Amino acid sequence: MFCKRCGTCCQKGGPALHIEDKHIIKTYVSIDNLITFRKGEIAYNPETGQLIELPSDLIKIRGNKKDDYTCIFFDKTTSSCLIYEHRPLECKLLKCWAPEEVINIFLKNLLTRKDIFDGKLLKLFIDYDNLFSLGHIKQLLIxxxxxxxxxxxxxxxxxxxxxxxxxxSYNLPITTLNPLLGRPVKVIIKGLTKIFA
Ligand code: SF4
Structure with a gap:
């Protein structure tokens, strides 16, 4: 088997990023192309087929627009990856006919916000996590x-x-909010309501 470049995997969503991908951040992938799912958010575990609470941050390349999960680097007109030479680890490992290699690195060596932000921005998301922890939100829902x-x-x-x-003040795009603080509490509550309420 070989990759027919159908683009199906890229249209299912961008990859989660691992420490091995750190070098492509800012050089080939700008920070505002990312989105953070915070510790405690619900995610699908491809290993078990179950929904799980994330044990740590999971940072992904974001979709190209709201409600379209297609990776922002997927060019639909040519069915190709705009950063192919520098694509993240998961994209290199993924073979849709044999997904074991990608499944094996699920939640392993994940890139975290501490690898991306420093100074006042780092302090800001730490404060945010303390004020808006998923544990607290879930408790209120229950x-x-x-x-x-x-x-x-x-x-x-x-x-x-x-x-x-x-x-x-750092001249960064407003969409930097997505990786910095993750999804708004309102959006997270909507998802959690289906499980905990
Ligand atoms: S980075 Fe490239 S290969 Fe990976 S999901 Fe996005 S478009 Fe596809």
Missing amino acids: EKEYSSLNTVIKQDIMFRKKAIQLIK
């Missing part, structure tokens, strides 16, 4: 504390507004 959840959503919006000011 206890059906909907009024408290609404308060958390509003606090999250306020925090993000401040974060955008800091991001702008």
Whole structure:
């Protein structure tokens, strides 16, 4: 078997990034092309076929627009990868007819936000994780504390507004918010509601 470059795997979503991919960040993949799924978010485990709570950050190359998971580097007109020579480890290992190699590195040596951000931005996401931990959000959902959840959503919006000011002061695109803080609490709650509420 060989890769027919059908693009199906790239249209299912961008790859998770590992320490081995650190050198392509900023050089071939800008930070705002990434999205962080935070510790405690729900993810599909390809090894077991079960949903799991992420034991740590998982950073992926983001989709090209809202509700389209196609990797931002996939060129649909030519069915090709725009960074093929520098594509991430998972893309190099993936053979859709034999996915074992990619499955074997699931959650191993993952790139984290500490590998990407430093200074005030690093401090900001650490503060954010302390204030908006998934554990706390889940607990409120389980206890059906909907009024408290609404308060958390509003606090999250306020925090993000401040974060955008800091991001702008570094001349970074606003979409840097996606890897820096991960998905908004409101979006996370929507997903978790199906499981915990
Ligand atoms: S980086 Fe390239 S090979 Fe990997 S999923 Fe995106 S388009 Fe496909």
